[in-house]
Amino acid sequence: MSLLVLKKGLKWQWNKVLHIPNQKEFSMNDLYTFFNNISPIQAHTWAKLEVLFTEQTLNKGEYFISEGALAKKFGFLQEGIIRAFYRNSSGQEYNKHFFIENSLVGGFSSLISQQPNLINQQALTDCKLLVGDYKKLIDLLDEHQDLERLLRKIAEYYFVDKEKREVEIVLLEANKRYEIFQSDYPQLEQRIPQYHIASYLGITPTQLSRIRSQNSKA
Amino acid sequence: MSLLVLKKGLKWQWNKVLHIPNQKEFSMNDLYTFFNNISPIQAHTWAKLEVLFTEQTLNKGEYFISEGALAKKFGFLQEGIIRAFYRNSSGQEYNKHFFIENSLVGGFSSLISQQPNLINQQALTDCKLLVGDYKKLIDLLDEHQDLERLLRKIAEYYFVDKEKREVEIVLLEANKRYEIFQSDYPQLEQRIPQYHIASYLGITPTQLSRIRSQNSKA
Numbered sequence: 001m002s003l004l005v006l007k008k009g010l011k012w013q014w015n016k017v018l019h020i021p022n023q024k025e026f027s028m029n030d031l032y033t034f035f036n037n038i039s040p041i042q043a044h045t046w047a048k049l050e051v052l053f054t055e056q057t058l059n060k061g062e063y064f065i066s067e068g069a070l071a072k073k074f075g076f077l078q079e080g081i082i083r084a085f086y087r088n089s090s091g092q093e094y095n096k097h098f099f100i101e102n103s104l105v106g107g108f109s110s111l112i113s114q115q116p117n118l119i120n121q122q123a124l125t126d127c128k129l130l131v132g133d134y135k136k137l138i139d140l141l142d143e144h145q146d147l148e149r150l151l152r153k154i155a156e157y158y159f160v161d162k163e164k165r166e167v168e169i170v171l172l173e174a175n176k177r178y179e180i181f182q183s184d185y186p187q188l189e190q191r192i193p194q195y196h197i198a199s200y201l202g203i204t205p206t207q208l209s210r211i212r213s214q215n216s217k218a
Numbered sequence: 219m220s221l222l223v224l225k226k227g228l229k230w231q232w233n234k235v236l237h238i239p240n241q242k243e244f245s246m247n248d249l250y251t252f253f254n255n256i257s258p259i260q261a262h263t264w265a266k267l268e269v270l271f272t273e274q275t276l277n278k279g280e281y282f283i284s285e286g287a288l289a290k291k292f293g294f295l296q297e298g299i300i301r302a303f304y305r306n307s308s309g310q311e312y313n314k315h316f317f318i319e320n321s322l323v324g325g326f327s328s329l330i331s332q333q334p335n336l337i338n339q340q341a342l343t344d345c346k347l348l349v350g351d352y353k354k355l356i357d358l359l360d361e362h363q364d365l366e367r368l369l370r371k372i373a374e375y376y377f378v379d380k381e382k383r384e385v386e387i388v389l390l391e392a393n394k395r396y397e398i399f400q401s402d403y404p405q406l407e408q409r410i411p412q413y414h415i416a417s418y419l420g421i422t423p424t425q426l427s428r429i430r431s432q433n434s435k436a
Contacts, residue, residue: 152373159326159376160327162384163380170314
């Protein structure tokens with residue numbers, strides 16, 4: 001898929017870490033590398049930026065942000081898996097995205113619009129994050145165009161990613177979407193319950209089982 | 219809905235023009251106002267920016283961009299209506315967005331990623347646009363942070379808009395989505411065929427008819 005090519009071309013880090021050490025330490029260097037691979041960050045900008053972040057852990061099951069909240073923080077996920085999902089009025093949940101190691105998390109729409117957040121982001125494993133205050137980040141922009149460019153590129157890739165998903169859901173059969181999921185999130189299916197993957201693909205766990213069984217025979 | 223509030227708060231222009239004169243002239247001033255309402259543009263930036271645009275007309279039925287093409291241009295729609303849609307392998311079409319007066323059109327994902335464009339954008343009426351070369355726009359960024367900020371904010375609002383639609387499609391019934399459509403696009407349903415609206419709402423024309431009839435009784 002096009003975005004995957006794009007990610008690889010830019011050394012995009014979402015899918016970089018396939019094997020996660022058990023005792024990974026917090027590392028600002030990972031965050032610097034992540035940002036710098038999207039858009040180059042100057043040393044004096046990084047000096048202002050890195051002090052905005054503090055370490056935070058989330059236990060499995062805890063939420064980074066919930067629907068209805070006003071988002072103020074964003075996070076860089078260093079270790080663990082977070083799912084983003086909607087919940088309808090009957091309580092049914094729809095997974096819309098998985099965040100894995102080396103990705104940004106947070107209620108992006110709510111941060112931008114300062115309207116209540118529409119989604120939930122919940123840890124599916126114990127997680128380690130570096131968390132920053134969005135307003136303090138925005139306050140740095142006037143003096144640091146490299147940071148403004150970074151945020152522009154992040155917003156653009158978020159848009160591209162969302163459009164790619166939108167096309168997949170409308171135009172592709174479930175088995176094809178499953179292949180893309182496997183390519184976009186290598187080894188993720190070994191790390192989380194199958195029903196979360198089925199929900200992401202918009203199918204039932206039984207349908208996912210059938211696809212997996214057909215693929216293993218092929 | 220939250221985005222509508224956001225648009226209004228920022229004097230976002232998408233829904234501004236409700237009555238369109240028959241013989242609207244091309245106007246760079248409309249484009250300046252549109253940009254400036256999203257993020258302030260300095261005079262010397264505008265001087266560099268406005269010369270990038272040329273006037274273009276599209277006849278009803280013509281395409282601004284087609285799937286498979288590599289996007290190079292973007293447009294500011296001054297008069298008319300353009301629909302964005304996907305087409306599946308059986309030729310079935312899914313409307314994903316309508317562009318109305320005072321909005322930006324173009325294969326945004328393709329412009330950003332430089333991968334082939336996934337969607338089609340087709341004039342539903344005769345259209346007048348101001349069209350610019352994306353690469354020339356990007357070349358201006360190093361010298362003009364106000365332009366970088368404008369592009370950041372546009373990308374962010376595109377993302378917010380897409381997430382809002384995503385939530386609506388997953389969580390809301392068709393009659394509620396129809397209400398939001400009417401609010402987001404005032405008077406549009408009097409200007410284009412009903413089957414295009416049904417396709418946008420993800421329902422059949424018969425279902426749309428039923429919703430309209432129920433609403434008129436209520």
